[in-house]
Amino acid sequence: MPDEELIFRTARELVLLMVTRQVSAREVLEAHLDRIGRVNPAVNAVVTLVPDLARKRAAQADASIARGVRLGPLHGLPVLHKDLAATRGIRTTRGSVIFEDDVPGSSTLVVRRLADAGAVTLGKTNVPEFGTGSQTYNRVFGVTRNPYDTGVTCGGSSGGAAVALACGMAPIADGSDMAGSLRNPASFCNVVGLRPSVGRVPVWPSPQPYFTLATYGAMARTVGDVALQMQVIARPDFRAALNAPVADFDRPLEGGVAGTRVAWSTTLGGLPVDPRITRTLAPAVRVLEELGCHVEEREPDFSGADESFSILRAAYYRQTFGQLHEERPGDLGDETTWEIERGLALTVDDLGHAEVLRSQVYDRMYAFLTEYRFLIAPVTQVPPFDVDEHWPRWVAGVEQTSYREWMRICSRVTLAGLPAISVPFGFTEEGHPTGLQIIGRQGDDPGVLRMAAALEAATGTWRRHPRIAR
Known part of the structure; x- marks a missing residue:
């Protein structure tokens, strides 16, 4: 099978080919290594590559199949891990010069689970420093470029993962999301990124085990391949402080959306949104109605969400990176420093106020999603912007005062702890990808995936690969 055909097969298709011995895990691996060698220099998505380890693991997968034993649901699949x-x-490295030579003695739980399920680790994908912001650049590896237009950003913080997927460097990748880090780059790169419900994917080890704004999740080119990963990584582990009940990610995704009540929001509660995004996503209402959904235009009430998120995020940065700020302030980027210093200025009253606001937002969203099964909105407020800009200073004529203000259309959802997915939908006039954000009820991750699969099948947008990957 030609490499070009092999690398853009879905993860599910590749597993089936390998376990039925139509293609070997080593052939699949070499096709992806070749793609990385040819395309990665133009986009800088993969920053650490471990081909020897990968070849050893792929050989083990082939030897296992020769004995009639499948390693797991991800048997032989190349995977890239977020740095x-x-x-x-x-x-x-975590995108930081402080850790540029760090080699951990153990892996996070998500990485272990992917390996235990048979995945073959290829290496690491680029991130902003400590995942700070939705523009993927750092002083260790530089900037990652959007494969649909290398002059614009790929988003972040799972930017390297999104680019690698779009270019066919791997069929699956892991990622994490606090303010949109799985959803934003997925939207900018025409792939799928799922931020699960809080506790759905256990986080261990963690410096703040009860922290609810950040979570691990899954990325791939299709919704079905994201669901495949969720079968593996979304199981309780009581070493982690937060665990959601078991959900069935093995159920078929097809059908089941006709008659669903959906709220359609163009601004997620009054945020400025670039007209290019609005125009590109306008056909979504018609597509949803053709799928049999009952669609109403509604703007949810996210009053207080931005203030609460800002306080809680700053407090996290203070606790997690405060010591680095004391010991090596010159080695921290501007955005990380800004968050830490805002955290250092917080009071107990500030934290209490943030929690009250968060509770109010959650209660309002609970009521809203009792009336509607899903809330559907843009993933981003702007299309991909100049790769040399750290963040957009203006959105739809509204000045942005901080590096993450333009990401509020994702961070508001984060605060409410809801599952949300970015699914490819269309392209702007400039040819830049744009995604739809499907937001579901707390715990209804499988439902979110089914709605995303229905939209994916109706549009076929995911099949449009970047020219750089051809």
């Missing part, structure tokens, strides 16, 4: 996730024996 924020600790990987045993593989450099994990």
Whole structure:
């Protein structure tokens, strides 16, 4: 099978080909390594590559199949890990010069689960420093470029993962999301990124085990391949402080959306949104209605969400990176420093106020999603912007005062702890990808995936690969 055909097969198709011995895990691996070698220099998505380890693991997968034993649901699948996730024996820089030579002695739980399910680790994907912001650049590896237009950003913080997927460097990748880090780059790169419900994917080890704004999740080119990963990574582990009940991610995704009540929001509660995004996503209402959904235009009430999120995020940065700020302030980027210093200025009253606001937002969203099964909105407020800009200073004529203000259309959903997915939908006039954000009820991750699969099948947008990957 030609490499070009092989690398853009879905993960599910590749597993089936390998376990039925139509293609070997080594052939699949070499096709992806070749793609990385040819395309990665133009986009800088993969920053650490471990081909020897990968070849050893692929050979083990082939030997296992020769004995009639499948390693797991991800048998032989190449996978890339976000450079924020600790990987045993593989450099994990977190996009920081402070950790540019760090090689962890153990892996995070998500990385372990992917390996235990048969996945073959290829290496690490680029991130902003400590995942700070939705523009993927750092002083260790530089900037990652959007494969649909290398002059614009790929988003972040799972930007390297999104680019690698779009270019056919791997069929699956892991990622994490606090303010949109799985959803934003997925939208900018025409792939799928799922931020699960809080506790759905256990986080262990963690410096703040009860922190509810950040979570691991899954990325792939299709919704079905994201669901495949969720079968593996979304199981309780009581070493983690937060665990959601078991959900069935093995159920068929097809059908089941006709008659669903959906709220359609163009601004997620009054946020400025670039007209190019609005125009590109306008056909979504018609598509949903053709799927049999009952669609109403509604803007949810996210009053207080931005203030609460801002306080809680700053407090997280203070606790997690405060010591680095004391010991090596010159080695921290501007955005990280800004968050830490805002955290240092917080009072107990500030934290209490943030929690009250968060509770109010959650209660209002609970009531809203009792009336509607899903809330559907844009993923981003702007299309991909100049790769040399750290963040957009203006959105739809509204000045942005901080590096993450333009990401509020994702961070508001984060605060409410709801599952949300970015699914490819269309392209702007400039040819830049744009995604739809499907937001579901707390715990209804499988439902979110089914709605996303229905939209994916109706549009076929995911099949449009970047020219750079051809």
